Every structure is written in structure tokens, then in C-alpha cells.
Amino acid sequence: MKVPFVDLRAQHEGLRSEIEAATAAVIERGDFILGEAVERFEAEYAEYLGVAHAVGAGNGLDALSLALRAHDIGPGDEVIAPANTFIATVLAIMATGARPSLVDVDPETYNITAAAVAAAVGPRTRAVMPVHLFGQPCDMAGIMAEAVRHNLLVIEDAAQAHGARYKGRRAGSIGDAAGFSFYPSKNLGACGDGGIAVTNDAQVARKMRLLGNYGQREKYYHAIAGVNTRLDTIQAAVLRIKLRRLDDWNAARRAHAAVYDSLLRGIVRTPAVSPDVEHIYHLYVIETDVRDTLRQVLQENGVASGIHYPVPVHLQDACAGLGYRHGDFPVTEAAAARMLSLPMFAELTTAQIQHVSEVLARTVGAAV
Numbered sequence: 001m002k003v004p005f006v007d008l009r010a011q012h013e014g015l016r017s018e019i020e021a022a023t024a025a026v027i028e029r030g031d032f033i034l035g036e037a038v039e040r041f042e043a044e045y046a047e048y049l050g051v052a053h054a055v056g057a058g059n060g061l062d063a064l065s066l067a068l069r070a071h072d073i074g075p076g077d078e079v080i081a082p083a084n085t086f087i088a089t090v091l092a093i094m095a096t097g098a099r100p101s102l103v104d105v106d107p108e109t110y111n112i113t114a115a116a117v118a119a120a121v122g123p124r125t126r127a128v129m130p131v132h133l134f135g136q137p138c139d140m141a142g143i144m145a146e147a148v149r150h151n152l153l154v155i156e157d158a159a160q161a162h163g164a165r166y167k168g169r170r171a172g173s174i175g176d177a178a179g180f181s182f183y184p185s186k187n188l189g190a191c192g193d194g195g196i197a198v199t200n201d202a203q204v205a206r207k208m209r210l211l212g213n214y215g216q217r218e219k220y221y222h223a224i225a226g227v228n229t230r231l232d233t234i235q236a237a238v239l240r241i242k243l244r245r246l247d248d249w250n251a252a253r254r255a256h257a258a259v260y261d262s263l264l265r266g267i268v269r270t271p272a273v274s275p276d277v278e279h280i281y282h283l284y285v286i287e288t289d290v291r292d293t294l295r296q297v298l299q300e301n302g303v304a305s306g307i308h309y310p311v312p313v314h315l316q317d318a319c320a321g322l323g324y325r326h327g328d329f330p331v332t333e334a335a336a337a338r339m340l341s342l343p344m345f346a347e348l349t350t351a352q353i354q355h356v357s358e359v360l361a362r363t364v365g366a367a368v
């Protein structure tokens with residue numbers, strides 16, 4: 001049996017005619033840049049999250065840096081972020097000219113903790129970027145309390161957490177602003193690149209919009225030195241269709257995770273979920289001493305898997321200038337050697353989950 005890691009083809013099968021009609025309508029209108037579907041999707045996504053404003057961007061990285069820059073974060077500032085994340089979190093900070101101040105994560109959830117934030121605050125710290133890693137929201141009550149105590153902005157990296165909830169509130173709706181990615185394999189993915197920045201602050205939203213569209217208030221009149229990062233109208237048209245399915249897809253992922261949990265408990269370390277959250281399993285990540293063996297045997301049995309992430313951000317060549325070393329973040333470094341992401345997508349079947357779990361059980365049994 002073949003089990004892909006994600007299956008975008010399966011997702012699009014049921015949506016094909018709707019997507020084709022919507023993209024054809026954009027081509028017919030010709031409003032490719034900042035067209036009608038962008039405005040509509042921004043309003044629909046803001047309503048879905050329960051925030052006042054959403055501003056499309058070209059990708060998740062840009063959405064995050066727009067959110068930071070709209071709060072005037074830049075050279076001379078420091079922004080606290082977890083070492084255990086996709087590099088875009090850190091690159092978004094670096095893109096503003098600010099310095100990322102990295103911290104280690106909780107060994108259970110792999111997320112940044114309020115205690116780590118408190119310990120990292122210095123005189124130049126302006127903001128913290130909690131990353132809701134793998135689709136599990138961070139301890140936002142604890143982080144918001146530290147932010148109030150130390151006068152920090154909270155910019156959520158919600159690129160893996162579309163629709164996840166923390167104490168009933170959507171990830172991305174709790175801090176001062178948030179950035180989402182619509183990279184195709186995210187829980188809400190476009191047919192190409194896309195992103196969005198969200199906030200409840202009208203002035204911040206105006207600034208994000210201005211920054212992302214050449215700093216122009218009116219065509220050819222440039223108020224500030226902006227960039228060009230806009231959500232394509234065709235992508236917005238696709239995302240409007242998919243947003244209507246997001247809650248069902250997330251529910252399917254949660255059901256698949258429950259099956260994995262029941263079949264894998266006692267065999268490998270299954271994901272630890274905080275009682276305050278609704279995890280939407282962008283990734284289903286197990287931990288094991290025999291990660292590389294498991295990955296190999298899974299592959300021999302037709303099962304694709306992933307490692308998120310093999311080299312922590314602080315040990316990437318691209319971040320050498322930040323001055324971190326091996327041993328700085330032991331939890332993150334240990335996790336990088338032990339974590340394995342199993343196939344996870346809404347259309348996954350129970351038979352496929354059983355196959356993956358059987359291969360794992362057999363292999364772990366043989367390894368001990």
C-alpha cells in the first residue's frame with residue numbers, strides 16, 4: 001500500500017469544477033492584482049478568525065514581516081522567537097533589520113513558553129513571536145501576560161494553525177497581529193504561494209496594506225518605502241472555495257490523529273496536546289530513539305514521512321551571524337534528532353493509518 005505524505009490531488013479532485021469556474025471568472029474580469037476576490041477573501045478570512053482586518057500578502061514570510069514592520073519593528077530592536085520553527089519565522093524578523101533572540105521550547109508541545117519569554121526579555125526587546133507549531137496553539141494566556149508585564153508586542157506565526165483554537169479563540173486572533181501562509185500543503189493552501197496578515201488595529205492594517213503595495217496611497221504617490229507583496233486574485237478566488245471546507249478538513253485531521261494516537265500509544269511518543277487547545281494537526285509528529293530506522297522502513301513499505309526540521313534554525317548556515325552554537329537549545333536539538341512526521345491530510349484513509357501504524361509497531365518491536 002502506498003501512503004503519500006500529503007495528497008493535494010485528492011483534495012482538488014472534489015473541488016476541480018468550482019476552482020476552474022472561479023479562476024476562469026478572474027481571467028474573464030482581468031482584475032489579477034488586488035481584484036474583487038482578494039477583497040472578498042480578506043473579509044471572509046477576517047470573519048472566520050474573529051479579527052477586524054486581514055491584508056493579503058504574497059506568502060507567509062512576507063505576511064509576518066509586514067506585521068512586524070507595521071509595528072515599526074526594525075534595526076536596533078530584538079524580537080523573541082523559538083529556535084524550534086521553520087526558518088521563515090526568523091527570516092521575517094531579520095527582514096525588518098531587527099535581531100531574532102531565540103529561546104528553547106517546551107519538550108512536550110515543542111512550543112515557546114511564557115517562562116522562556118520572561119527569561120529572554122532585555123532592554124531592546126520589542127516583541128515576541130509565538131509559533132503555533134504543527135497546528136497546536138501556544139500557551140497564549142501565559143505569553144500575553146508576559147507581554148503586558150514587559151510591554152512587548154505579540155506577533156503570532158500562525159502559518160501552521162489555520163482554524164486552531166486556544167480556549168475557544170482562533171490562533172492568530174489573540175496577539176497584536178499574526179501572519180498566515182497559504183503554501184499549498186498548509187491546512188488552508190492556495191494553488192501557488194499566498195499569505196495574509198491579520199490584526200484588530202485599523203491603523204496597523206492600513207500600514208500593512210501600504211507597505212505591501214509599494215507604499216502607495218494612490219497610484220504613483222508613494223508615502224513610504226514599501227515592498228511588492230500582494231495576494232494574487234486567482235489565489236484568493238481558490239482560497240475562498242477552500243475556506244468553506246477548512247473546518248471539515250481540520251476535523252478530519254483531528255479524527256485521523258485520534259486513530260494514530262490509539263494505534264501508536266506505547267510504541268512511539270505520540271503528540272502531547274495541551275487541554276486548552278484544539279490542535280489541527282498540520283503535522284502529526286511522533287518522537288522515537290530509532291527515527292532514522294523507522295523512516296527507512298516506512299519508505300520500504302510505501303510510506304512517505306518527513307522531518308520537521310532536521311537542522312534547527314540556530315544551527316543553519318544562514319543564521320551563523322546570530323552567533324548561536326551547538327548546545328544552546330538542548331530541547332530543540334534533541335527533538336531535531338528524534339522527531340518524525342507521519343502522513344497527515346484530510347483525505348487519508350483509516351486503512352492507510354493502520355498500514356503506517358503496523359509498519360511502525362513491527363519495526364519498533366524488532367528494534368528493542
Ligand SMILES: *Cc1c(COP(=O)(O)O)cnc(C)c1O
Pocket residue numbers: 059060061062085086088089131157159160180181182183193194195
Ligand atoms: C510555512 C511557514 C511560514 C512561511 O510561509 P511561506 O508561505 O512559505 O512563506 C512561516 N512560518 C511557519 C511556521 C511556516 O510553517
